[in-house]
Amino acid sequence: MSVDLDVKDVTVRFGGIVAVNEASVYAKGARITGLIGPNGAGKTTFFNACTGRNRPESGTVHLGEDRLDGHGTANRAHRGLGRTFQRMELFESLSVAENVRAGPTAYFSSFRLLGPLYARAKESKEIERRAGEAMERCGIGHLARKTVVDLSTGQRRLVELARAIATPFKFLLLDEPASGLDAAETHNFGRVLTDHVAESGVGILLVEHDMSLVSEICERIYVLDFGRIIYEGTTKDAMNSELVRSAYLGEAIVA
Amino acid sequence: MTEFLVFLPSGVKIGAIYALVALGLVLTYKTSGIFNFAHGGVAAVSAYLFYELHIRQGWHWAPAFLVSLIIVGVFGGLLMERLAALLSSAPTVMVVVATVGLLVFLQSLMTAIYGPANIFLKSYLPTSTLFTLGKFRVTTEDLAVTGFSLGAAIGLYLFFERTRIGKSTTAVVDDPNLLSLQATNPSMVRRLSWIIGSSFAAISGMFLAPLLGVSVNTLILLVIAAYGAAALGRFENLLLTVIGAMIIGVMVAYLPIQFAKLSTNVLVQNLPGNTPFLLLFLVFLVAPTRLLTERGVSNARRLRPIRTYSRPVTYGGFALLGAALLLVPAVVPNAEMTQYASTLGYFIVFASLGMLVWMSGQISLCQMAFAAVGAATAGHMLAYGLSWPLALVVAGAVAIPVGALVSIPAIRFGGIYVAIATFGFAIVMQQVGYYTPILFGQDQRIDVPRPVIFGIHFTQVVPFYYLSLAVAVLAAAVVLAVRASRLGGLLRAMSDSPTALAAHGAKTTLIKVVVFCISASLAALGGVVISGVPQNASGALTGPFSVTVSLVMVAVLGFAGRRPIASPLLAAVLFQLIRIYPPFDSALFLKYEGVIFGALAMFVAVYPSLDIRGAIARLGSAGGRDQDTAGGPVRARLESRPVKPVVIRTAPAAPQAELVGSGKGASQ
Numbered sequence: 051m052s053v054d055l056d057v058k059d060v061t062v063r064f065g066g067i068v069a070v071n072e073a074s075v076y077a078k079g080a081r082i083t084g085l086i087g088p089n090g091a092g093k094t095t096f097f098n099a100c101t102g103r104n105r106p107e108s109g110t111v112h113l114g115e116d117r118l119d120g121h122g123t124a125n126r127a128h129r130g131l132g133r134t135f136q137r138m139e140l141f142e143s144l145s146v147a148e149n150v151r152a153g154p155t156a157y158f159s160s161f162r163l164l165g166p167l168y169a170r171a172k173e174s175k176e177i178e179r180r181a182g183e184a185m186e187r188c189g190i191g192h193l194a195r196k197t198v199v200d201l202s203t204g205q206r207r208l209v210e211l212a213r214a215i216a217t218p219f220k221f222l223l224l225d226e227p228a229s230g231l232d233a234a235e236t237h238n239f240g241r242v243l244t245d246h247v248a249e250s251g252v253g254i255l256l257v258e259h260d261m262s263l264v265s266e267i268c269e270r271i272y273v274l275d276f277g278r279i280i281y282e283g284t285t286k287d288a289m290n291s292e293l294v295r296s297a298y299l300g301e302a303i304v305a
Numbered sequence: 306m307t308e309f310l311v312f313l314p315s316g317v318k319i320g321a322i323y324a325l326v327a328l329g330l331v332l333t334y335k336t337s338g339i340f341n342f343a344h345g346g347v348a349a350v351s352a353y354l355f356y357e358l359h360i361r362q363g364w365h366w367a368p369a370f371l372v373s374l375i376i377v378g379v380f381g382g383l384l385m386e387r388l389a390a391l392l393s394s395a396p397t398v399m400v401v402v403a404t405v406g407l408l409v410f411l412q413s414l415m416t417a418i419y420g421p422a423n424i425f426l427k428s429y430l431p432t433s434t435l436f437t438l439g440k441f442r443v444t445t446e447d448l449a450v451t452g453f454s455l456g457a458a459i460g461l462y463l464f465f466e467r468t469r470i471g472k473s474t475t476a477v478v479d480d481p482n483l484l485s486l487q488a489t490n491p492s493m494v495r496r497l498s499w500i501i502g503s504s505f506a507a508i509s510g511m512f513l514a515p516l517l518g519v520s521v522n523t524l525i526l527l528v529i530a531a532y533g534a535a536a537l538g539r540f541e542n543l544l545l546t547v548i549g550a551m552i553i554g555v556m557v558a559y560l561p562i563q564f565a566k567l568s569t570n571v572l573v574q575n576l577p578g579n580t581p582f583l584l585l586f587l588v589f590l591v592a593p594t595r596l597l598t599e600r601g602v603s604n605a606r607r608l609r610p611i612r613t614y615s616r617p618v619t620y621g622g623f624a625l626l627g628a629a630l631l632l633v634p635a636v637v638p639n640a641e642m643t644q645y646a647s648t649l650g651y652f653i654v655f656a657s658l659g660m661l662v663w664m665s666g667q668i669s670l671c672q673m674a675f676a677a678v679g680a681a682t683a684g685h686m687l688a689y690g691l692s693w694p695l696a697l698v699v700a701g702a703v704a705i706p707v708g709a710l711v712s713i714p715a716i717r718f719g720g721i722y723v724a725i726a727t728f729g730f731a732i733v734m735q736q737v738g739y740y741t742p743i744l745f746g747q748d749q750r751i752d753v754p755r756p757v758i759f760g761i762h763f764t765q766v767v768p769f770y771y772l773s774l775a776v777a778v779l780a781a782a783v784v785l786a787v788r789a790s791r792l793g794g795l796l797r798a799m800s801d802s803p804t805a806l807a808a809h810g811a812k813t814t815l816i817k818v819v820v821f822c823i824s825a826s827l828a829a830l831g832g833v834v835i836s837g838v839p840q841n842a843s844g845a846l847t848g849p850f851s852v853t854v855s856l857v858m859v860a861v862l863g864f865a866g867r868r869p870i871a872s873p874l875l876a877a878v879l880f881q882l883i884r885i886y887p888p889f890d891s892a893l894f895l896k897y898e899g900v901i902f903g904a905l906a907m908f909v910a911v912y913p914s915l916d917i918r919g920a921i922a923r924l925g926s927a928g929g930r931d932q933d934t935a936g937g938p939v940r941a942r943l944e945s946r947p948v949k950p951v952v953i954r955t956a957p958a959a960p961q962a963e964l965v966g967s968g969k970g971a972s973q
Contacts, residue, residue, distance in 0.1 A: 101808065105595070127810035139805035141798045143610035152798045156811035159795060166816045169791045217809050 052079025052251035053114030053130070055221045060099050060109030062092070062277075069095040070106070071277040077270075079114075079221065079253035082243060084268035084285065086258065088297060092277040093257045094136055097223050101133050102126050113221055128160045132219030134210045136226045136257075140198045146209050147194040150181045153213035177216075184216035188242055203230035207239070215246050221253045228260050236260055240267045265289060273297060310441065312559045318447045319516070320554020321454030322509045323581075324547045326531035328458055329505035331538060331546050335465075336498040338600040339389040340540075340721050342404040342670075342728065345528030346411035347385075347503050348510030349521040351377035353415050355511045356426060356519045366429035370511060378504030386499035391911040394606045397599070397720035399910040401668045402863035406906030408525065409860045412853065413899025415521040421847075423520035430515075450512050457505065458547040465543060470494055522846065522853070529732045530557065532725060533581025536588040539596050549584070556580045571747055572740045582733045589714035589726060599719030606913070607801065608663075611867050623870070630774055634767045641885055642766040647838040648881040649773040653780040653831030655862055655873035655880075660784050661824040663867040664796045665817055668724045670855055671711065671731035672828045674738070675704050677850035679829025680836035681744040684751035693756030693763075697776065700833050701826045708825025709818060716817045723821075731852045739844025750843045753836040773834045780827050784869050787823060796820060857899055860906035 055077045062070040070092040077083035087093055099106040102123040111118040111126075118126045127133075141149050154177045159165040169177070185191045188208040193201065198209055207227055214222055224243075228236045240263050247254055258264050264271065264285065271288040273281035275297045281288060288294050326348065334340045341347075351373045358369035388407070392400050430446040437443070465471040471494070510524060517523050530553055537549030560577030567573055588597075614622070633645055658672045669675075679700040686696035715726035739745045755764045755772075763769045787793050795816055799806050803813050835849055836842035844850055858880065865876035883889040884898070894901075 103804075122807075124807045124810055124812050127808055133808050135805070135808075139802040139808070141801040141805065142607065143797060143801055148794070148798075152794065152806070153809045155791060155794060156798070156806050156809035159791065159816075160810040160812055163815075166795055166812070166819055167790065167792050213805075213809070 052253060053116075053220045054079050055100075055131070055253060055255060056110075056112040057096075057100055058110045058112075060096065060111070061107045062095050062099050062104055063107050069277050070099060070274075072109075073274065073277065073279050075255065075272050075279065077221075077253055077255045080247055080251045081269050082247055082254045082256055082267050084256050084258065084264045084271040085274060086261075086264060086271060086294075087274035091274045093274055094225055095277075096274065097133060097225055097257065100126075100223060101131060124160065127157065127217075127219070130218075130220030131223070132214050132217055132221070133223040134214050134225055134227055136229070138206055138210055140206060140210060142197075142199050144198065145194065146190055146196050146198055146201070147181065147185065149198055149209050150185055150212045150216050151177055153217035154180050157217045157219075180216045180218070181212075184212040187215065187246060188212040189238070204232065204235045207231060208242075211239075211242065215250070215252070219252060222255070224254060224256045224258075226257055226259060228258055228263055236263050237266075239263070243267055261289075308562075309559055310439075312562070313555065314441055314443050314447050316555030316558035317551060318451050318554070319558050320551035321451040322512050323530045323534055323554050324458050324550035325454045325505045325509040325512075326528060327534035327538070327546045327550050328461060328543060329502035329509075330528075330531055331535050331540055331543060332461065332465075332498050332505075333385070333389070333502040334535075334540055334600060336495050337386075337389040337393065339392055339400055339404070340725065341385070341502070342401065342724070343407035343411060344502075344506050344531070345525040346408045346521070347377060347381060347506040348513070348528070349415055349519075349524040350381070350411055350510070351507035352510040352514040352519045352524060353419055353521070355514065356419075356424060359429065360426065370429075373511060374504060374507050377507040377510075379500055381507070382500035382503035383496065385503055386496045388907070388911065389495075389499065391914040394914065395910060396605045396608055396666065397724075398662050398666055398668045399608070399863075401670075401721070401724045402859060403907050403910035405670065405856050406860045406863060406903045406910065408903070409853075409857050409899050410903025410907065412521050412525060412856075413897065413903060417896045417900065419519075419521075421520075421522065423518040423523060425518050426514045428515040453508070455547070458543065461501070462543045462547075526732050526736070526852070529579075529585075529729055530554075530581040532729055533584040536585045536725075539588075539592065540600075553581050553584065570740075572737060575737045575740065579733045579737055582729045585729050586714060586726070589718070589722065592718075594717055597718040597722060599721050608867070611663075626870075626874075627778075634770055639766055642770050643838050644882060644885050646766065646770045646773045647835055648877050649770070649777040650831050650834030650838065651858075651881045652777050652874050652877035653834060654828045655858065655865075655876040656780050656784050656870065657824045657827035657831065658858060658862055659867070659869060659873045659876075660787060660827070661820060662862065663869070663872075664788065664793065664800070665820045666800045667712075667716070667720055667817060667821060668727070668859065669821070669824065670724055670728040670859060671734065671852075672824075672858060673832075673850045673852075673855040674731050674734040675708060675825040675828035676832030676835060677734065677739065677744065677842065677844060678704050678707050678825075679832030680753055680842035680850070681751055682829070683833040684753040684836070684842060685743070687754060687756075688752070693758060697830060697833050700829045704825040704829035705822045708822040711825075712818055712821040716821070717814050728852075731855050735844065735846070735852050739850070745842065745844045749845055750841055752841050753833070754840050755837050769837060773837070776830055776834050780830055781870050783823070783827060787820070788869055792816065792819065857902055860902045863906040864902075864909040 055075070057073070057075045059072045059074055060070055061068065061072050073092070073096055075083070075085065075096075085093055085096070095104065098104045099109070100111050100118075102118070102121060102125070106119070109119065113129060113131050116129055118129060118131060121129070141152055144152065155169070158169070158173045158177065182191075185194060188211055190205060190208050190212060193205060198206060201209065207230065211224070211227055214224075228239050231239060243254060243256075244267050246252065256264070256268060268285050271281070271283065271285050272279055273288065273294050280297065281291060281294050283291070326344065330341060330344050354373040354377060355369050358364045358372060359366050388403065392403055395403070428446060430449055432444045432446050435443050435445050435448055513524065513527065517527070531550070533553050534546050534550035537552075538544070538546030557578060557580060560580065561574065564573050564577050634642060637645060654672055654676050658669060662668050682700040682703045683696040686699050687693065691699065711727060711730045712723060715722040739749060740747055745751050755769050757763065761768055763772045795806065795811055799811075799813055799816060807813050832842070832850070842848075842850070846853075858876070861876045861880050862872070865879065866872035884895060888894065
């Protein structure tokens with residue numbers, strides 16, 4: 051059931067600047083893979099290239115056997131590649147429950163020509179079930195009726211995550227999902243992710259600055275700097291690598 | 306070929322004037338992200354002012370020209386820059402509401418002062434033949450107009466492509482964060498570009514006056530030629546815009562003569578005049594998505610969601626409203642009932658427009674063209690012997706593919722391009738479409754008789770009012786059903802974050818097309834009701850289906866609120882009903898109605914940026930004006946949003962090992 055994400059030799063250029071330079075990442079299904087690197091290293095650009103938000107100059111994106119590059123964002127999501135955003139993209143005027151339901155609703159609406167117009171009974175049931183489970187898992191069930199603008203950053207992050215895991219994606223790209231969370235929230239967040247991966251078989255590629263979270267839940271890590279993958283290996287080895295540490299030391303001074 | 310050469314100089318001259326209009330449009334859009342639908346109105350105002358000074362006051366043409374240029378170009382440009390600054394963070398629909406409001410304001414004001422008729426103006430520049438080159442005959446006027454326009458175009462091109470300040474101006478439109486980091490102050494350049502843009506419009510208005518006459522309606526419609534040229538330049542490239550304008554100018558000068566030889570049919574004769582629109586559509590059809598990007602939307606504020614009421618309140622309100630509408634014939638004299646019936650017709654069109662604008666964030670400037678399609682279709686169907694309810698259904702159905710045809714090419718590029726395409730469509734329908742036999746035909750008139758159904762004579766006014774009410778209730782039910790359906794949910798989500806919706810698989814373009822088609826279909830139903838009041842329909846400029854009416858309706862809806870049913874009803878009452886009651890039935894109000902509607906629309910669009918409470922508070926406190934309010938909204942947003950430190954790295958392609966070390970040094 052679980053599928054791997056295989057991104058090969060992706061290069062993204064903005065004018066004369068190379069934002070991502072022949073980056074390749076292989077992230078296994080049913081596992082959490084980390085993608086770390088200092089600000090401006092090209093992590094979000096890399097995600098955007100995977101989901102079709104920008105146009106890479108070269109490179110391929112495969113989800114299992116399915117080749118995704120060449121398709122638009124919605125089409126890639128329709129084929130099973132989901133994501134969250136560094137700058138949160140919530141439906142601000144909707145309630146928490148409506149936000150979470152909107153994910154699978156958007157997904158199911160893409161399977162029929164008249165899908166956007168009305169829901170089939172079976173779909174509605176499935177959407178309700180998935181949204182309920184996702185909110186439960188993320189511990190936001192008690193907020194269901196609240197409008198998302200009224201929530202704290204940590205709660206908003208959870209809503210965005212719940213929306214993504216309520217949608218029947220095969221693979222998820224999470225862009226700094228724990229930024230703005232305190233230590234306890236972050237720990238809790240990590241548990242939600244590991245549980246979801248273990249139960250659903252969905253693979254996750256995680257961009258995150260909180261190294262304690264990364265080392266806790268990621269099996270493998272890729273390090274991106276100046277648009278290049280400069281390191282790839284197990285999390286444990288990465289923590290001991292001089293190269294990785296100096297890249298992060300640089301980050302610490304910049305910030 | 307020889308004939309073509311004879312028309313070449315005048316074609317080039319017209320092309321050069323179009324280039325001026327188009328350059329002003331593209332320039333201001335490029336530097337401020339505001340697409341100015343009132344651009345043709347600015348040209349018209351200067352033409353009238355020139356006419357006033359030169360003809361009515363008897364001034365020599367040169368000072369009249371100069372004074373008009375200074376008033377409309379410089380002062381008008383400065384005012385436009387203020388308006389644009391207030392709109393810089395407004396959502397696309399409100400920007401369109403504001404500039405359309407301004408257009409309605411100017412158009413109504415000019416009509417109120419000078420009347421709707423076309424005023425003839427003699428050539429004021431010397432028309433003596435300067436030289437002949439074989440078949441060419443070039444006059445001083447030709448040379449002056451062409452030379453000035455081309456010179457201006459080249460100068461602008463050099464400024465924006467070659468100078469640092471010119472290049473930096475266009476960059477800040479899409480990222481206000483960059484504004485705070487700029488070493489040069491781009492607001493100066495923006496002010497300058499609005500002055501240049503308005504001046505070019507003013508000059509083109511005065512250049513065109515002797516060719517076309519002084520007429521606000523002609524000049525507003527003419528701006529579509531500039532849209533065609535601007536589209537060829539992708540609303541961005543100044544050089545391509547000029548080339549596009551030249552091509553259009555030559556086609557517009559040469560083709561009508563050729564087409565006139567083919568046939569005396571109005572349709573055939575008017576067609577070549579609309580080549581700019583066809584080019585505009587062609588660009589929308591073939592251009593790849595990345596080539597036409599909507600400017601300035603990344604910084605747009607979202608509209609605050611409307612307040613929702615509990616079910617008992619909502620249903621109670623609808624019940625009261627329904628009862629009141631049912632009782633209208635009991636209290637209103639029969640003579641006034643036709644006005645009530647047509648108000649219901651306009652309510653349907655307003656409801657269709659409101660659904661499109663407030664639920665999907667798109668705007669249509671051709672809603673009455675869809676209504677015309679409905680009215681004409683119903684007329685034809687009734688003539689074929691179809692029953693009235695069936696004719697109504699067919700009218701609604703026919704509008705669906707028409708809506709798809711108009712929206713599909715433009716929708717993928719974003720909201721402002723839908724507005725541009727629908728404006729173009731409204732104009733081409735007015736000039737060509739309405740003359741086709743499938744609409745109103747050469748006579749510009751078609752009968753839409755009221756029916757007799759099950760022995761009830763809807764031919765009488767009170768029964769017809771109830772029939773109109775039934776159709777209005779049906780339309781309201783459709784709007785509410787869309788709101789409550791999955792489509793409504795997706796639309797609400799889309800207005801908050803199209804990015805997130807697409808990231809979950811939703812086909813946002815399909816969703817937008819679907820809602821556009823539903824809206825077009827509802828507008829067609831409205832058209833059937835509206836034409837049922839006089840029992841005929843016509844495409845005349847003064848009729849209900851003209852471009853002007855579509856524009857005024859957008860302005861009225863803009864300030865009538867964003868509720869799905871109550872706001873369209875209020876809009877319809879303001880637009881159609883109040884004029885039969887004092888004090889609104891006075892000649893003065895009727896004359897300046899459009900001026901008021903346009904001004905209100907502008908006010909509502911800029912209101913969120915005005916910070917009126919803050920201004921009152923500042924008035925109260927001593928010290929007066931201690932704050933620099935220039936660029937207010939942008940600055941306010943910058944302060945409310947943390948600006949990320951921008952990490953600039955100097956050597957992205959250098960070897961990795963060194964980069965890790967040098968990166969921090971270069972980062973600050």
